[in-house]
Amino acid sequence: MTEPLEQRAVAELMSRDLLTIAEDESVLMAWELMCKAEVHHLPVADVQGGFLGVIDAQTLTAAWNATTPRDARRPVTTLLPHRRPATVRPQSAVAEAARAMLEADTDYTPVTDEHGALVGLITARDLIAALAGAHRDIAPRSAGMPSLYRVEPVLPQTPGHPDRSRIGPD
Numbered sequence: 089m090t091e092p093l094e095q096r097a098v099a100e101l102m103s104r105d106l107l108t109i110a111e112d113e114s115v116l117m118a119w120e121l122m123c124k125a126e127v128h129h130l131p132v133a134d135v136q137g138g139f140l141g142v143i144d145a146q147t148l149t150a151a152w153n154a155t156t157p158r159d160a161r162r163p164v165t166t167l168l169p170h171r172r173p174a175t176v177r178p179q180s181a182v183a184e185a186a187r188a189m190l191e192a193d194t195d196y197t198p199v200t201d202e203h204g205a206l207v208g209l210i211t212a213r214d215l216i217a218a219l220a221g222a223h224r225d226i227a228p229r230s231a232g233m234p235s236l237y238r239v240e241p242v243l244p245q246t247p248g249h250p251d252r253s254r255i256g257p258d
Contacts, residue, residue, distance in 0.1 A: 093218055098185050099178035101218050102199050102208035108133045109164055111140055115151070116160040118143055118167075128213075129196050131206055132164055139206035141168040142198060175200040178207060182218070185210045 108131045109118050118130055128145040143164060151167055153159045174188040175198045188197040189212060199208035 093215075094181060094183035094186070096182050096218070097178065098176055098180045098182060098197075098199055098210050099208070101182060101214045102178070102210040103214070104208045106131055106206070106209055108206075109143070111135070111163065111165050113164050114161045115148065115164055115167060118164045119148055119152070119160075122148065129209055129211060130164075131198065131209065132168060133206075139198065139200065139204065140165065141173055142194075142196060142209070143167050144194065144196065173198055175204075176210070177201070182210075182215065186215060 107121060107125050107127060109121055111132055111134050122128065122130055122145055130143045132140045132143060134140055147167055151159075173194070174192050176185045176188055178199055178201070180199075185197045185199075189195060195212040197210050198206055199210055201207050
């Protein structure tokens with residue numbers, strides 16, 4: 089017989105292979121990553137790969153101001169809450185993760201190891217799917233730290249003199 093949902097371990101339900109964003113990336117980059125990857129939560133990592141917090145789609149859209157483009161270039165860390173989020177361990181009971189979500193008034197709880205490193209994320213959607221009996225295969229975590237992406241612009245090659253710019257004056 090299967091254990092009741094609230095007694096099952098968080099590790100059975102959490103997402104392990106997470107897309108993350110570096111702390112110095114922009115709010116616009118966070119938006120782009122969420123849209124392209126079709127995710128609602130984006131963990132933020134410092135330069136050493138340490139976990140700083142999570143940006144969720146609701147926070148991002150609430151903070152978006154289309155009238156001031158400069159706001160889109162501010163660091164993603166400006167959207168992180170001032171206090172670190174409550175976390176649970178992989179072996180914690182699902183009920184503990186649900187309580188952490190309620191207390192923090194979020195729809196996610198970060199899952200960390202004994203050293204505070206992010207190892208997964210459990211969301212309200214994960215809980216609802218488990219409650220509904222929807223089985224999904226949880227991919228093992230890929231080697232190394234969670235994915236960090238940096239998009240760099242690629243400029244087309246234009247013929248011309250190597251010492252002169254083809255960009256006109258302002």
